Amino acid sequence: MTLKTILLGAVSALAFSGLASAETLTIATVNNGDMIRMQKLTDDFKAKNPGIDLEWVTLEENVLRQRVTTDIATKSGQYDIMTIGTYEVPIWAKQGWLLPLDNLGAKYDQADLLPAIKDAVSVDGKLYAAPFYGESAMIMYRKDLFDKAGLKMPENPKWDFIADAARKITDKGTETYGICLRGKAGWGENMAFITALANSFGGRWFDENWKAQFDQPEWKQALSFYVNLMKDAGPPGASSNGFNENLALFQTGKCGMWIDATVAASFVSNPKESKVADKVGYALFPTSGELTNHGNWLWAWNLGVPAGTKKAEAAQKFISWATDKAYSELVASKDGWANVPPGTRTSLYTNAEYQKAAPFAAMTEKAMTAANTAKPTVKPVPYTGGQFVAIPEFQGIGTAVGQQFSAALAGQMTVDQALQGAQQLTSREMAKAGYPKK
């Protein structure tokens, strides 16, 4: 009798565990520190949701983009959750490729999301992806080098000041360069920076009728400024430098300033990786003359649910776990506040412990609040975006234009030639794609 009971119990337990592990979510994600940390912490999620198992596919950003785009465009349903950028969310949502996230649970605090980020991942007021970590762009500079040169960085600097300071700090003899900026061609590499730079100079990619604007004086001013500054005060071979190359240069003490994604602040201030960790100051993305446009750089990695999945409910449960406030607390309790994914929630920036642990917190929040993706440029435009233009054609066009500008930086062509080339190829591609669309 007892044996029978035990056996029965064991069998039903087995059956239950069989049932319990029935649902497996496949999650596609990018390779970065915050995502890897999330993978390590999933035991907490599994403990709270015993019926759901997780399988991770981690890929490099560009491979991931190609991979998930193929999957979602063909509705193959290989993934239940995809990590996508603010570039994809509005485009995919309009295509009907993403499910609206309306089942994140009653406890999920949507109102706490940073407004700029929330807008970037919403279409018609509905959330189509939940932000996991977000960033804007800002200046990271070496306080010691500024002191040595007798300079003081204002919180809200102008480009003219940046150019002067960069030239003063540059000492090619000791391999100290005033400024490090992206030069490697790519829509997400040099064009992210140059588009934000042009925004702050009053430039825009297209006018209201989708006509390319590279023949306008603002672009010439912005691109000449960039090329001349890099020639005088940038590191050699800058036309092949992307985020990682500049990060390495800055961390080894070779750059006076670096203007890039705010997420870099957590790397350069980490004494384990950076030689200059205790000497870094932060300031807002510069503006030009009387203009108040800070470039409007805004990016977030978000978790979205493809329309093809059959496990939408479980997927939303996971997303709710990974992007809610409780997750921040979980990370803080395991790895400290400095390692909490930044840039998505207002509450994080009002948290005293976070501010203490992350010296760059206040400036990051200011930079993110200053970004407006709905109105990225000084003059009116028919698109949203910021450091990119949120249309499907932008990846191709952006990279082709980036090659022209990278060549101008390398001295293979003049600024005028590069702008002319950009104007021609953008006009051609946009006409081919059927713009202006009704």
Place this chain on the structure above:
Amino acid sequence: MARKVSTRRKLVMSAIAWTLGILIFFPILWTVLTSFKTEAEAVASPPSFLFFHWTTENYAQVQERSDYFLHFMNSVVVSLGSTFLGLLIAIPAAWAMAFSPTKRTKDVLMWMLSTKMMPPVGALIPIYLIFRDGGLLDTRTGLVIVLTLINLPIIVWMLYTYFKEIPGEILEAARMDGASLIKEIIYVLTPMAIPGIASTLLLNIILSWNEAFWTLNLSASKAAPLTAFIASYSSPEGLFYAKLSAASTMAIAPILIMGWFSQKQLVRGLTFGAVK
């Protein structure tokens, strides 16, 4: 006197050979060295060659994060599977073209090679859809099929060149002794073509092992081979050079070791018939 010149010549030649060898091998050596550095040392400039703080931390982290064995087994199954399946199809095909050519044989060969001229991404969506409907996405079977297909032209071409070197009279003699077609291929042709077949086999295993476009695009988690394992350690935002190097070293080690052991066979096969 003549002898002296030849010694000098020998010295010069071996110096050139060694320089070339080291130049070609250097990137791999650098990857291996970087895999033993910390992330900070990996990007240090000037870089240190041997005198840095050696650490196996990256290997430990890679081991902790990924299921190396799963990816490794997928790579083994996919590269061996596609190579053997390819040989099975290509040996009869190359036999037919080498020993009973028609007017069109050359054209057929050219046509087969021409399929390699199209950029693979051009066929991605159709193949992806076929795989989706056939339930082949993220399966080893699917990867074996697609790698067989893309490597088939090379296998056929290589085998065809080797088979051409074998005098047809020997096969005729076998036929006169009453050997059937199958027997002729298995007992007469194949043994004579072993060096050629072996080097085709080795080269194809290497090609399949390193194939990154299709294996990345058609797999997700279950069938993902070592190429996907490497891709998970690359990042445009954040420093992963040391971990990436560790992952790369682990991914190339098996094929590198196989290459060293079969070097003689590979070189002999590749230069087979070169002087005739």
